[in-house]
Amino acid sequence: MKPIVLCYAAVACSALFACVILCSRNNVELSVRGRAPSFSARVAHIRSSPMRRVAGIPVRADFEYDMSTLPYNAAEVGLDQAIEDAARVRDTAACRVLERVRRQKQESEMAGKDVPWYRGGSKDRERYDGVMVMSPLEEQRMEIEKNRRLQDQAKAEKCWAAENDLLRSVQAQGIRVDDLDMYGLPIDVARILDDSAGALGNALAEDPGMSKLISVKLAIDPMPWWEFPEDTISVGIARQLKALTGYQKVAVIPPPGVDISYHPTDMLSVNDIDNADVLYVMNPDLSSMEKMEELMYWGSRTRTGDIVVIDGDFGYPSSPDGKAIRQFAKDNFAGGIQSLQFIMEPVRLTRNVGGEPYPLPEWLRRAGYKATGNLAITGNSGTGKSSLTNAMRGLRPRDEGAAAVGVKETTLEPTPYDITVDGKEMRLYDLPGAGTPKFPLASYIRNMGIKYFDLVIVASAGRFTENDLELMDELRRHGVPFFALRTKIDLEIRNAESDGGGDPNTIIDSIRADLENYTLLPPDKIYMVSSRRPEEFDFQRLKVDTLAELQRGLEVKLAKGLTRKLEIQGVWNSV
Numbered sequence: 001m002k003p004i005v006l007c008y009a010a011v012a013c014s015a016l017f018a019c020v021i022l023c024s025r026n027n028v029e030l031s032v033r034g035r036a037p038s039f040s041a042r043v044a045h046i047r048s049s050p051m052r053r054v055a056g057i058p059v060r061a062d063f064e065y066d067m068s069t070l071p072y073n074a075a076e077v078g079l080d081q082a083i084e085d086a087a088r089v090r091d092t093a094a095c096r097v098l099e100r101v102r103r104q105k106q107e108s109e110m111a112g113k114d115v116p117w118y119r120g121g122s123k124d125r126e127r128y129d130g131v132m133v134m135s136p137l138e139e140q141r142m143e144i145e146k147n148r149r150l151q152d153q154a155k156a157e158k159c160w161a162a163e164n165d166l167l168r169s170v171q172a173q174g175i176r177v178d179d180l181d182m183y184g185l186p187i188d189v190a191r192i193l194d195d196s197a198g199a200l201g202n203a204l205a206e207d208p209g210m211s212k213l214i215s216v217k218l219a220i221d222p223m224p225w226w227e228f229p230e231d232t233i234s235v236g237i238a239r240q241l242k243a244l245t246g247y248q249k250v251a252v253i254p255p256p257g258v259d260i261s262y263h264p265t266d267m268l269s270v271n272d273i274d275n276a277d278v279l280y281v282m283n284p285d286l287s288s289m290e291k292m293e294e295l296m297y298w299g300s301r302t303r304t305g306d307i308v309v310i311d312g313d314f315g316y317p318s319s320p321d322g323k324a325i326r327q328f329a330k331d332n333f334a335g336g337i338q339s340l341q342f343i344m345e346p347v348r349l350t351r352n353v354g355g356e357p358y359p360l361p362e363w364l365r366r367a368g369y370k371a372t373g374n375l376a377i378t379g380n381s382g383t384g385k386s387s388l389t390n391a392m393r394g395l396r397p398r399d400e401g402a403a404a405v406g407v408k409e410t411t412l413e414p415t416p417y418d419i420t421v422d423g424k425e426m427r428l429y430d431l432p433g434a435g436t437p438k439f440p441l442a443s444y445i446r447n448m449g450i451k452y453f454d455l456v457i458v459a460s461a462g463r464f465t466e467n468d469l470e471l472m473d474e475l476r477r478h479g480v481p482f483f484a485l486r487t488k489i490d491l492e493i494r495n496a497e498s499d500g501g502g503d504p505n506t507i508i509d510s511i512r513a514d515l516e517n518y519t520l521l522p523p524d525k526i527y528m529v530s531s532r533r534p535e536e537f538d539f540q541r542l543k544v545d546t547l548a549e550l551q552r553g554l555e556v557k558l559a560k561g562l563t564r565k566l567e568i569q570g571v572w573n574s575v
Contacts, residue, residue, distance in 0.1 A: 080461045099495040152476035159351040159479040163556045170559040177558050183264050188562050195566040196342050197240035210335030211305030215575035221346040223561045234310050235263045238280045251276035255283040276302045287315035314575050339574040343567040347560045350451050351479030361449040373426040373550035379459035387531035389430040426550045441467050451478035454553025459485040484519045490530040
């Protein structure tokens, strides 16, 4: 029995001695209560952990760390946000610890795993040799993805070239949105009046001497610069009809209780029917036989019996009354009845490139989308989008009107901010972060209306994730210009310098080249910025390029609006 006890005692002493030696090697200092290592001990433990190198990159072979022991609540808010919080209060020591943990964690995750370029890897095989282990199938899939992106990019660039041709054509013709006709109407409205009155005059000229009823429906989408009453186009068509046809008298009957005297009506005879060349009735209710008989009586007092009805109500075509009214019109107008539709579709807000169709979100429609250039800042949550928004507007986080920033997901709905470019109001939208439980990527693209913006900035605080690249793919498919933005570049430089990574310019050039490889963007579309240091890095270039792209987006919409064609559809024996 005694030898057995002695044997157990020897084993226990050996185990205790081994623990003492292990603690001594790793410099682990127990806290006062003996429950957890002190903060200095945890830092020392990170520094002294065994390391190995993969293609020149130091990687911890056994990265294991209790996130709950890190400062600035890193376990809950994440390392990126914790580093930003530490930097905000200039806690350099905590920044270095957090940055080192983040780097070791990233490199440990990459070591020995497949890292295709579109998931944050790089096409630079020399730099990543030994880290990126890809099978031939993975290589083939990578090449297929790259070719698809290049095809989408080529389609988008072709569409942008067509838009530039349109801008040059409009400028060559001297068409301007602020050009007005002799009645003070925009030049595109004057063109609508000319085309409508011409089509109406041709219809009235057929079978002269025989009374005709022509029903006109207006389906013209208004533009933001049309600042005139709703009935301006109806009155303008009547006025232009008289000018084009040479009629001596055009009688106009406005809707009951509506005064149109504020329009230029000196060429028209308002409510004066007798001996008119044509009777022009605006928005009448003709849904009963009594109203139709009254209309016929008015027509009998004119010289020709011709009647033009603008946006009249003839009742439902399938109802008994509607059928009787239409038959009455056919029986009483010897020259026949005809329906004309003047249609001007809304300006196409998206490029005809490809991508899944989805409607313009209601919140974006209410915000007056068509009247201004629209910029969206998007990306994953916690990448500093709100800080960037404030920096773009020249504000600090605590200034009045600044976007909220913090350790949590602060942007919970699309938030618009007005900015001024060359005297024109533009709009910047701070969008919620993509890929969070509140905003999953599957519905994010549709709900945010990504394809309807004139410019999108995709921001990331580190390597672009699969969510970021999918957003870029969506933008390419719809031909939306976008920039790739690396935020918090000052922290990245500090982190690399602490590991002996070289001077800032070398670090930035390396990151930029890496981004070019997997975003497929040219260097002038990639930006390195720090919202805390807007005078440095690429921030000023970003502002200049952003404002230029917004100005171009607004000009394209104006050019499309100014060059819209009026579609005219006619149907005989119908009203």
